[in-house]
Amino acid sequence: MTRLVPMSSVDAAWLGMEDPTNLMMVTGVLALDGKVDIKRLRTLLDTRLAPFGRFHQRVARPRMRGGMLHWQDDSQFDIDNHVSHIALPPPGGEKALRELVSELMSTPLDTTKPLWHVHLVDGYAHGSVVLARIHHSIADGIALVRVMLSLTDATPTPKPAKRKVESTNHAGPLDWLPGLLDNPARLADLARLGVQGAYRLGRMVVLPPDPPTAFKGELGRRKRAAWSAPLPLEDFRAVGKAFGATVNDVLVATATGALRRYLENRGEPTKGVAIRASVPVNLRPLEQAHKMGNSFGLVFLTLPIGISDPVKRLRSIKKEMDELKRSPEALMAFAVLNVMGYTPVAVEKAGLRFFGSKATAVLTNVPGPRESLYLAGRKLDSVMFWVPQSGHLGLGISILSY
Structure with missing residues (x-):
């Protein structure tokens, strides 16, 4: 059996x-x-x-x-x-x-x-x-x-196969708190869930729907993949250092500027336009990165497309990113996903449509390897990936460093 x-x-x-x-x-x-x-x-x-x-x-x-x-x-x-x-x-x-x-x-x-x-x-x-x-x-x-x-x-010569890794992620009443009790740094998040969590969840619920733009519309079954040429990571580090921002802040600001340019090229208005991106936040300790299953929350990040000045745009994004990092919003979103997993599919899809209306895109940044690698004896030139968009979102932006 x-x-x-x-x-x-x-x-x-x-x-x-x-x-x-x-x-x-x-x-x-x-x-x-x-x-x-x-x-x-x-x-x-x-x-x-x-x-x-x-x-x-x-x-x-x-x-x-x-x-x-x-x-x-x-x-x-x-x-x-x-x-x-x-x-x-x-x-x-x-x-x-x-x-x-x-x-x-x-x-x-x-x-x-x-x-x-x-x-x-x-x-x-x-x-x-x-x-x-x-x-x-x-x-x-x-x-x-x-x-x-x-x-x-690390070299063209293959290494021996790894030992068996247990990949179970058993369901349970507390499976929405992955690693919290084993990670003292997360206990502060748990303590804040009572008051701040209720506030952040309420904030997510009352957020108005995102404004209509060229990035929103009726979804079709056919998807279109696209990618940019590779960009030097050192350039992003230098900009971040100059303005007291993280590499991720600079990457998000750059992506926001690209979305602004796209709307401008289509002749669409950008003044005062701001859209939200659903951004995954890792809740998994790095030492457990090999385990299967999903252990991340989602936060709504405002992308200030209407800000034309790139420095002001970066500072605006950094300010909100810093606020989101201090909030338990990602943990609350993970808890909501946990509950949705127990509900009938029709209820889950209704919840997805509700929360999906509050964003326009999914935006994720995953750190990749820092050194050259080989697969089947061949050097890895580039790595790209695309994440799915839930809740009837039609735009996904995926960033990976290599």
């Missing part, structure tokens, strides 16, 4: 957010400096993902309405069902890759199998691309970056 592991209510909430117009997948692209052999990649995935048991488990739905979801070991697991080999149409290049990423991020995963798939793509520049699609119910961005890093090496 195959093993059943109760799904945490937060992971169940992310599974319940699945919608034909917003698939709850994290999509990642790893561009390599040479061609990768499909057999070598398949063997690498089979051995390196084995320590993360969740990649061998499928979703087991209850026979009775209202029953608990479980992760179930897939007795029919076959790595060939999760690895595909395709080639970009000639002449290949960035446009063809964008079209492929857009198509695949619009294609649902097979729910009868573990919720992930990797595509080896040939015909891009001078090397291969590894394109991974992983359902958000398996893990959050921090954990998935660690998973992807487990596939890489």
Whole structure:
């Protein structure tokens, strides 16, 4: 008999957010400096993902309405069902890759199998691309970056496979407080939840809907992937140091400026315009980054598109970011997700629509590796990823440093 592991209510909430117009997948692209052999990649995935048991488990739905979801070991697991080999149409290049990423991020995963798939793509520049699609119910961005890093090496020579890692995230009445009792630094957050938490939750509820802009509209099933050229991290560090801001503050201010420019190029008004982004906040201690499951809260961050001066824009964002860091809003959002995971899907979707109306975009920044890495013997040239947008949001902005 195959093993059943109760799904945490937060992971169940992310599974319940699945919608034909917003698939709850994290999509990642790893561009390599040479061609990768499909057999070598398949063997690498089979051995390196084995320590993360969740990649061998499928979703087991209850026979009775209202029953608990479980992760179930897939007795029919076959790595060939999760690895595909395709080639970009000639002449290949960035446009063809964008079209492929857009198509695949619009294609649902097979729910009868573990919720992930990797595509080896040939015909891009001078090397291969590894394109991974992983359902958000398996893990959050921090954990998935660690998973992807487990596939890489510091040198072209492969390292031995890792030992088995327990990836359970059992459901329970206190599963919305991950690591709080083991992390004294989080106890202050717990103490503030009583008063400040109620205030912040009330603030989230009474926020007015975001204003209509070109970034909001009726959602379709087809998604469009895009990316910028890489930007030097040292430039962001220098700007942050000059203005007493963090690298993240500068990145968010830069993204806000790009959104302003987009509206201006469309001839749309920007004076006084401000939109909100739903920003994930990691609640997982770094030493637990390898564990599967979702352990983050969400905060609403105002993006002051109407501020034309880049310095004033940066200071405005830094001020609000500092305030959000001191508040328990992320913990309260995590608690709300925990409750939503226990509710019927119809109730959950209604809650998503309500909170989703208060934002325009999802914006996330995940720290990546600080040194050069190799995958299947090939140097990793670049890493990109796209997060799903819940609550009928149509715009996602993902930032990763490498």
